[in-house]
Amino acid sequence: MTFLTEESAPRAQVTAPTARGRARPREHLMGWLFVGPFALVFLALLIAPLGYALYLSLFRRQLIGGTGFVLFDNYAKAFTDPSFRSGVWFVVRFSLVAIPLQIAVALAIALILDAVTSLFARFSRLMIFLPYAIPTVIGAVMWGFLYSRSFGPLTDVFGWFGGTAPDLLGGDLIFYGLTNIVTWQWAGYYMIILYAALQGIDPALYEAGRIDGAGRWQVALRIKIPLITPALLLILVFSLIGTLQFFNEPQILRHLAAGTIGPDFTPNMYAYQQAFALANFNYGSAISFALGGIVFVCVYAFLFLTRKRRSFLR
Amino acid sequence: MPMKRTNFMIAAALLAAAGGLAACSPDQGKSTAAAGGNDASSCTNTITKQNLPVVTMWGWYPNMRLVVDNFNKRHDDVQVCWTNVGQGNDEYQKFQTAISAGTGAPDVIMVEMDRIPTFQIQNALVDIKKYGFDAVKADYGAGAWKDVSVGGAVYGVPVDGGPLAMIYRKDVFDKYRITPPKTWAEYEQAARKVKDAGGPHFGDLGANVPALMMALQIQKGATPFTYDPARPKAIGVRLDDQASKDVLDYWGGLARQGLVGTQNQFTPEYISGVINGKYATYISAAWAPGYLTGAGVGKGKDTGRFAVAPLPQWDPARPVQVNWGGSAFAVTGQAKDPALAAKVAYGLYADDASLADGWTNQIIFPLNLKVLKDPEFVAAKVAFFGGRQVNKEVYVPAADGYRGVTYSPFGQYYYDAMTKQLSALIKGSVTGAQAADRLQQDVAAYAEEQGFTVQ
Numbered sequence: 070m071t072f073l074t075e076e077s078a079p080r081a082q083v084t085a086p087t088a089r090g091r092a093r094p095r096e097h098l099m100g101w102l103f104v105g106p107f108a109l110v111f112l113a114l115l116i117a118p119l120g121y122a123l124y125l126s127l128f129r130r131q132l133i134g135g136t137g138f139v140l141f142d143n144y145a146k147a148f149t150d151p152s153f154r155s156g157v158w159f160v161v162r163f164s165l166v167a168i169p170l171q172i173a174v175a176l177a178i179a180l181i182l183d184a185v186t187s188l189f190a191r192f193s194r195l196m197i198f199l200p201y202a203i204p205t206v207i208g209a210v211m212w213g214f215l216y217s218r219s220f221g222p223l224t225d226v227f228g229w230f231g232g233t234a235p236d237l238l239g240g241d242l243i244f245y246g247l248t249n250i251v252t253w254q255w256a257g258y259y260m261i262i263l264y265a266a267l268q269g270i271d272p273a274l275y276e277a278g279r280i281d282g283a284g285r286w287q288v289a290l291r292i293k294i295p296l297i298t299p300a301l302l303l304i305l306v307f308s309l310i311g312t313l314q315f316f317n318e319p320q321i322l323r324h325l326a327a328g329t330i331g332p333d334f335t336p337n338m339y340a341y342q343q344a345f346a347l348a349n350f351n352y353g354s355a356i357s358f359a360l361g362g363i364v365f366v367c368v369y370a371f372l373f374l375t376r377k378r379r380s381f382l383r
Numbered sequence: 384m385p386m387k388r389t390n391f392m393i394a395a396a397l398l399a400a401a402g403g404l405a406a407c408s409p410d411q412g413k414s415t416a417a418a419g420g421n422d423a424s425s426c427t428n429t430i431t432k433q434n435l436p437v438v439t440m441w442g443w444y445p446n447m448r449l450v451v452d453n454f455n456k457r458h459d460d461v462q463v464c465w466t467n468v469g470q471g472n473d474e475y476q477k478f479q480t481a482i483s484a485g486t487g488a489p490d491v492i493m494v495e496m497d498r499i500p501t502f503q504i505q506n507a508l509v510d511i512k513k514y515g516f517d518a519v520k521a522d523y524g525a526g527a528w529k530d531v532s533v534g535g536a537v538y539g540v541p542v543d544g545g546p547l548a549m550i551y552r553k554d555v556f557d558k559y560r561i562t563p564p565k566t567w568a569e570y571e572q573a574a575r576k577v578k579d580a581g582g583p584h585f586g587d588l589g590a591n592v593p594a595l596m597m598a599l600q601i602q603k604g605a606t607p608f609t610y611d612p613a614r615p616k617a618i619g620v621r622l623d624d625q626a627s628k629d630v631l632d633y634w635g636g637l638a639r640q641g642l643v644g645t646q647n648q649f650t651p652e653y654i655s656g657v658i659n660g661k662y663a664t665y666i667s668a669a670w671a672p673g674y675l676t677g678a679g680v681g682k683g684k685d686t687g688r689f690a691v692a693p694l695p696q697w698d699p700a701r702p703v704q705v706n707w708g709g710s711a712f713a714v715t716g717q718a719k720d721p722a723l724a725a726k727v728a729y730g731l732y733a734d735d736a737s738l739a740d741g742w743t744n745q746i747i748f749p750l751n752l753k754v755l756k757d758p759e760f761v762a763a764k765v766a767f768f769g770g771r772q773v774n775k776e777v778y779v780p781a782a783d784g785y786r787g788v789t790y791s792p793f794g795q796y797y798y799d800a801m802t803k804q805l806s807a808l809i810k811g812s813v814t815g816a817q818a819a820d821r822l823q824q825d826v827a828a829y830a831e832e833q834g835f836t837v838q
Contacts, residue, residue, distance in 0.1 A: 132504050132792060133616050133834030219655040240810055325650050331806070332799050345476045346795050348483060348505070 126354035136351075143355030152333035153356060157363060160335050164312045167248045171308060172301065174252060175259035180289050182260075183267040194264065201258040209321035212250045213238065217325070238326035250318050255311075259304045266300035267293060302375055306368060313364045316341070336360040426464035428452060435462045436720065438727045441478070442493035442712070443470040444542075445677075445746050450737040454730060461723055463491075463731065471495065475795075481717070482507045490718035491728050494539065495710050496530040497594060497790040500610065502713070503533045504792040509714040510536040514725030522733070527750045529787025531711045534612035539711030542732045543747035545668025546781035547598055547705050553690045553769070555583060555663040563692035567633060570664075570695045574642035577663055584641075586664045587656075588634045589648035590809055593801035595666070598705040600630045601788060603697050608791040609838075618792070618835045623823035631815030635808045645809040654678045658685070666694070668707040669778045672767045673745030687769030691777050704784030709750065748778060755779060793829060800825045 126143055130136040147153045178197055182190050200208065215221045216237040223234035237246035270293065278288050294301075316337040323330045332342040336356060344353030428451045430437065440463050444450065451465045466489070468477050475498060481487035482505055494502065502508050516537055520528075523541050531539035551563060559577045564570040574585030589595070597607060603626040609619030621627075637643040644662060646653045656662055658680050665671065672689070675681060681689055696702045712728040714721055732738065732747075738754050741747040745767065754760045761779055764770040791797050803825075804818040813821065827837045 131832070131834035214651070217652050219652050219659075240806070325652070326647060329806070331803055342799070345479065346472065346799075347793075348479045350483060 122354040122357060125351050126358050128351045130349070130351055143352050144359055146352070147356050147359045152339055153336060153359070156333055156336040156339050157360070160313050160315050163244070163247070163315060164309060166244075167251050168305065168308045168312060170248065171252045171256050171259060172304060174256040175263055175304070176294070176301070178256070178260045179263035179267055180293060182264055183293070184285065184289070194261075198257040198261055200254050200256075201261075203254075205254065205317040206321055208254055209250060209318045212246070212253075213322050213325040216246055238322065238329060240329050243322075243326065243329050247318055247322070251312070255308065259308070262304055263297055263300055266297040270296050306371065309368060309371060310364055313367060314360070336363075425466065427467060428455070428463070428465050430455060430462045430464060432459065432462055435460065436723060437462050437464050438491055438718075438720075438724050439464045439466070439489040440491040440493075440712075440727065440731070441466055441468050441474055441489045443467050443474065444493070444710075444732070444741070446737070446740050446744065449740055450732050453734055453737045454727070457734065458730075461727060463727055478502070478507070478715075486717065488715045488717040490715060490720075490724040491731070492713055492715055493542075493710050494713050495708060496539065496541070497708075497788075497794050499531055499538050499711070499713065500533050500790050500792040501794045503536075503538050504615075507716050508538045509716055509718060509721045509725070510538060511540070511714050511721075511725040511728060512537045514714075514722050515729055519729050519733070522752055523750055524752060524755075524783070524785070526706070526782075526785035526787040530706070530709070530790075531713075533610070536612065539713040540728045540731075540733075541709070541711050541750040543670065543741070544709035544750045544782060544785070545670050545707040545748060546778055546785060547595075547602075547666065547668055547694045547707055548691050548777045548781055549694055550665040550667055550671060550689055550691045552660055552663050552688055554688050555660055556690075558582070559663075563690075564695050565693075566699055567695045567697055571633075571637065571642065574637060574663075575640075578640075578642055583661050583663055584644040585662070586637070586643040586666055587648065587653065587662050588638045588643050588645050588805070588809060589653070590645070590802050590805040591647045591649070593798040593805065595648075595707050596630070596634070596801060596805065598707045599634075599666075600627045602694070602703045602705045603627075603630050604703075605630070606789075607797075608789050610789055610792065616834070616836050617838055618830055619838045620791075620823065620827050620830055622826060623819040628816040628819045631804075631808060631818050633815070635815040635818070638809055639811060654680065660688075668709075669748035669781070670708060670745075672765070673747075676745055676767055681767045686766070690768055690771065691773050693777050693781065702784065704781045704786075706785050706788070709748075748782070750782070755782060791826075793826075793833060796829050797826050800829070 127138060127140055128136050129139045129143060182194050203211075216223065218224050218234050218236060221234075223237075227234040235242055237243065237249075274292055274296075275288055278292050283291065314337050315335045319330050319334050320338055320341075323332075323334075332346065333339040337360065340353045340356040340360065342353075343349045343356060426439075428448055432455065438461055440451070442465060447465060447467065451463050455462050468474050474493070478488055478492060478494075482502070488507070499508065512535075519540070527541040527544060528537065530544075531537060531541055549563065555577070556563070559580050559582050561573045561576060564573045570585070577583065577585055597605075600607070605621070605624055605626040607620070607622055607627070609621075611617070634643070638645050644656070646656060654675070657665060657675065672681075672691075675689075693702075694705070712731055714724040714728050718724040732741070733751060735753070738749050738751055742749050742754060742760060743763075745765075749755065749760075761775045762772055763774055765773050800822055804813070804822045807813045807821075808815060808818045830837050
């Protein structure tokens, strides 16, 4: 790049008196050119559909009587709609159970793999990450069959001990069935993020810790975990957003457990049903926006509570 | 400032990006055309006769290709361009999107009869009575025509139906020495007898088959919906009458006593249960044997294990026949030439060759009277039922006795709400009567919200 500076240096000198006045607009133009392609796609594929959905959500279309402007009536209806509320309550409960579980599993494995260096560790790392590479749909169908009491191994396994297999697709246990699927799918991915963060820690710190008499546990708890807190918070935010928008797994399992998983099982599924099965795009949009609001509030509250540690998001 | 060079670089990058976009665009154009139903360039079938007007059509009958080819071969004035965009709900969702968008629907569409009012009320279907109805009126029974009509207008051409009957496991019945129950009271007694002897479930109450429950309620005298398009704002919703409550209580009772299973139907779990003899009976429609055969049931060593008897009755002196499922061809409001589209709808699955292929392969239970009155069809020995003449014994009388139903213009909502109540009934958190009351409240509230006056 040296020749660039050589070339530009004389020009800068020549134009020096007026450079400021002339370069500014051109710099702006350059900036827009750089941002342009992104901004175009961003506006066309994100902002415009969002705006349109917001616009739709302010109307109500009836089978009899046509379309009318109702302002925020759809939102008022959503927040008093038992289907929407039970869906939100489900994903909130699900977040409280599934997210800590996923992160605990991911953290435990990352710490183990960081401490052990062998060929087996590398192999394990790949294997644990593998579920993330399997498409959600296929993963959900696969688990659906594993849970099946006719096809799955559960009946055999429980049969050896003389018990009857639990129905993980049934109303009582579907919560745990889904928790397991989600953990299986995502723990490996979070593990990789945490593992990468662990690799970034200066080994000198471990040495210093050991000189001060810290054991393996203390190194893990007092040095490693505090130092990867930013990464932990990052995956917490990821998983919080993802879980509140829970859709794929229950939507797939519906075909195997339609009576257990209703069309309003999660808010996203409810929005989908309203828009595409009942042709109620207006209310579907309102539910989506209401859910978006809830996600925003949850994430903001989370970030506020952890504001001292969130250097990565600033 | 390195303006010149960077300018050049940016120009090059933009050019490359533009080139990339340009390279993408033909593909994109193609895929939108494939998604839109009104485009004749993306048929699944091959149209051999060129330069004829083309009618686009969506449908999912398993032998659709043959049916379309038969039609195209016989016609020199119009050709059909067929696309399979998915079965049942998958297709309806695409159709619904096309309706909302105002573009993208095909000219002719296959719909289940219970969905016709849902689309009709959105003005998405065309009344085909003026396009040659009289010529084919005699080809179908009154019940079939009622199912495709809203008021006096006809919105579809019936193709197949689903008269209900009781499919049962002959081996299980023989083992526990029971004969096919003729009434629902006998059905319960037989179920108890089998259970007391340590036998399998006698039947199944699936939460995901609300249309079956509706048919069973109608059998006892329920009239879930009344609707007259002459007064489009008024709708009768009666989901909590005594007949509806009785039937829900009956099945809830069977489930509570463990006499029937509570597995969702059409799931691998349920089918494997049917194969393994976990259910002594399977209350289902005339298309069920074909469905089971397709799922691999009744072949090999299973041959002849299944038999079929008429649907049990509440009052054997006054038998009532009911129906579950069945489809029709309708002309959409987006059809470019409704008269031509109606010609396709009337003629598509109505020729002898297609109908014969449909019923001999158990793909459809035809509603065309040419077949229902054809001695070959009536006397046919059905391999799935061990070579019995089940059309003559069970299905044709059931189809003859069917009087038709008024379906609701918000069928999807009603079915979803019913599924919710059936799940609760199976769980035991409500009684049948309570489930009916809640269903009534739920659906009536929805109807009001949609602008109807509920009567």
